[in-house]
Amino acid sequence: MNRTSFSTSFHSVALLGVLLACGGEPRKQSGADGGGNDTSAGREQNALRVALLTPGPISDRSWNGGAYEGLMRIRDSLGASVSHIQTKTPAEFEENFRQYGAQGYTIVFGHGFEFQDAATRVAPEFPKTIYITTSGNTKGPNLAGIRFAFEEPSYLAGMLAGLMTKSNAIAAIGGTELPPVKSSFEAFRAGAVATNDRVRFTSSYIGNWDDASAGKEATLAQIANGADIIFQNADAAGLGVFQAARESGKAYIIGSNADQNSVAPEVTLGSVVIDLPHAFLLVAREIHDGSFAPRVISLGSADDVVRFVINPALESKIPAAARSVVDSVRRAIVAGTAAVPAGAPAPVR
Numbered sequence: 001m002n003r004t005s006f007s008t009s010f011h012s013v014a015l016l017g018v019l020l021a022c023g024g025e026p027r028k029q030s031g032a033d034g035g036g037n038d039t040s041a042g043r044e045q046n047a048l049r050v051a052l053l054t055p056g057p058i059s060d061r062s063w064n065g066g067a068y069e070g071l072m073r074i075r076d077s078l079g080a081s082v083s084h085i086q087t088k089t090p091a092e093f094e095e096n097f098r099q100y101g102a103q104g105y106t107i108v109f110g111h112g113f114e115f116q117d118a119a120t121r122v123a124p125e126f127p128k129t130i131y132i133t134t135s136g137n138t139k140g141p142n143l144a145g146i147r148f149a150f151e152e153p154s155y156l157a158g159m160l161a162g163l164m165t166k167s168n169a170i171a172a173i174g175g176t177e178l179p180p181v182k183s184s185f186e187a188f189r190a191g192a193v194a195t196n197d198r199v200r201f202t203s204s205y206i207g208n209w210d211d212a213s214a215g216k217e218a219t220l221a222q223i224a225n226g227a228d229i230i231f232q233n234a235d236a237a238g239l240g241v242f243q244a245a246r247e248s249g250k251a252y253i254i255g256s257n258a259d260q261n262s263v264a265p266e267v268t269l270g271s272v273v274i275d276l277p278h279a280f281l282l283v284a285r286e287i288h289d290g291s292f293a294p295r296v297i298s299l300g301s302a303d304d305v306v307r308f309v310i311n312p313a314l315e316s317k318i319p320a321a322a323r324s325v326v327d328s329v330r331r332a333i334v335a336g337t338a339a340v341p342a343g344a345p346a347p348v349r
Contacts, residue, residue: 047079047080047081048074048078048079048080048081048106048107048284048287048288049080049081049082049083049103049104049105049106049107050071050074050075050080050081050082050083050105050106050107050108050109050284051082051083051084051085051100051105051107051108051109052067052068052070052071052082052083052084052085052108052109052111053084053085053086053087053093053096053097053108053109053110053111053115054067054068054084054085054086054087054111054112055086055087055088055111055112055114055115055209056086056209056210056235056236057086057210057236058084058086059236060209060235060236060238060239061239061258061260061263062235062236062238062255062256062257062258062260063111063112063209063233063235063256063257063258064086064111064235064236065258066257066258066274066275066276066277067109067111067134067276067280068084069276069277070109070276070277070278070279070280070281071084071109071280072277073277073278073280073281074280074281074284077281077285078281078284078285078288080106080284083100083105090114090117090118093110093114093115093118093119094118094121094122097110097115097118097119097122097123097131098122098125098126100129101122101123101125101126101129102126104128104129105129106129106130106287107129107130107131107132107283107284107287108129108130108131108132109132109133109134109280110131110132110133110134110136111133111134112133112134112135112178113133113134113135113136113178113179113180114178115133115134115136116133116136116137116138116145119131119133119136119138119143120138120140120143123140123141123142123143124140124141124142126142127141127142128142129142130142130143130144130287130292130294131143131144132144132145132146132283133145133146134146134148134276134279135147135148135178135180136296137296138296139294139295139296140294141294142294143294144283144292144294144295144296144297145296145297146279146283146296146297146299147296147297147298147299148274148279148299148300148305148306149298149299149300149301149305149306150180150183150184150187150272150274150306151183151184151186151187151340152187152300152301152306152333152340153272153273153301153306153307153308154184154185154187154188154191154231154272154308155187155188155190155191155194155329155340156191156272156308156326156329156330156333157188157191157231157254157269157270157272157308158170158187158188158189158190158191158192158193158194158195158231159191159192159194159195159325159326159329160191160195160269160270160308160310160318160322160326161188161191161192161199161229161231161254161269162191162192162193162194162195162196162199163195163196163319163322163325163326164229164252164269164318164322165192165196165199165228165229166228167226167227167228168196168198168199168200169199169200169201169202169225169226169227169228170188170192170199170200170201170227170228170229170230170231171201171202171203171204171222171225171227171229171230171231172185172188172189172201172202172203172204172230172231172232172233173203173204173205173206173215173218173219173222173230173231173232173233173234173238173241174203174204174205174206174232174233174234175205175206175207175208175209175233175234175235175237175238176205176206176207176208176209177205181233182203184233184256184272185203185231185233187340188201188231188254189201189203190340191340195325200226202222202225202227204218204221204222206218206234206237208237209234209235209236209237210235210236210237211236211237211240212236212237212238212239212240212243213240214237214240215232215234215237215238215239215240215241215243215244216240216241216243216244217240217244218240218241219232219240219241219244219245219251220244220248222251223244223245223248223250223251227251228250228251228252229251229252229253229254229269230245230251230252230253230254231253231254231256231272232253232254232255232256233256233257235257238255238256238260239263241253242255242260242263242264242267242268243264245264245267246264246266246267249267251267252267252268252269252314253267253268253269254268254269254270254271254272255268255270255271255272256271256272257272257273257274257276258271258273258274258276259271259273259309261309261311261312261313265311265313265314266313266314268311268313268314269310269311269314269318270308270309270310270311271308271309271311272306272308273306273307273308273309274305274306275304275305275306275307278304278305279299279305282299282303282305283297301330301333301334302333302334302335302336307330308326308330310323
């Protein structure tokens with residue numbers, strides 16, 4: 001580690017821990033088997049029926065793939081009939097929300113902050129269908145949002161980045177500048193500054209969530225700017241971030257949304273994880289057993305829904321003192337005796 005005083009940083013963070021303690025035509029549906037149909041066509045008409053709209057491909061090994069795993073968890077655990085559609089535009093969000101409501105689905109998940117407006121417009125038309133938006137902060141008689149406290153593990157990832165950087169330059173790369181993505185990057189920056197007040201942070205946005213080539217180019221630009229640790233939250237485009245780091249050999253990546261440590265294990269320090277299958281099943285169980293109340297549902301570290309997972313393949317490269325510092329703050333957050341500083345915005349995607 002190219003650090004002049006790791007021990008100084010360690011004691012600073014220990015002090016930090018004490019301070020924190022104080023404070024068109026219907027689109028074709030794709031089912032679980034990828035064959036384009038509701039996969040449980042022989043079930044009773046009144047069985048639990050659950051649909052998922054994602055803004056990108058479920059092959060991204062991140063945000064969308066995790067949601068699809070959540071849909072499969074509901075199918076397998078609750079015996080639900082399930083369906084999935086990939087949507088790209090607000091018009092498609094609304095069209096497919098309406099289609100599933102007309103078909104009598106019990107639950108429709110719109111997976112992402114960007115689905116809120118469409119859900120708010122459509123939900124009143126289909127009062128027997130419950131609409132859930134992830135990263136959402138809107139609610140109604142049959143509408144709820146799930147807010148993930150993604151800033152908590154993002155902050156921990158930033159702490160580790162501040163301790164591990166050799167260039168004192170770190171970066172974040174996102175798909176588009178959605179408020180929750182921007183908030184997670186701010187939490188990452190705050191964590192890095194808490195352990196290394198010399199760190200320089202930059203962020204950039206690809207402009208979409210699908211273009212892996214653009215993700216690669218954005219990463220190479222950040223590496224050229226000196227960044228040696230990069231936090232990515234770009235879904236399918238983020239696969240290009242891993243590719244650039246692997247090929248250049250000059251930066252470590254921190255993955256997001258799912259456990260991405262196996263995507264490029266030789267260059268991935270860890271992943272800021274949302275356990276989407278667990279979160280989806282928690283909500284679906286409430287609805288299934290009749291205890292659900294529409295609200296903004298907050299899920300964080302204490303619920304074991306969000307967590308920072310260090311890549312075991314690179315754990316030996318992380319000093320034990322650094323791991324200890326990060327873990328001590330993690331335990332305090334879970335226990336409720338510490339919170340991410342107020343400068344890092346509210347729970348996010």
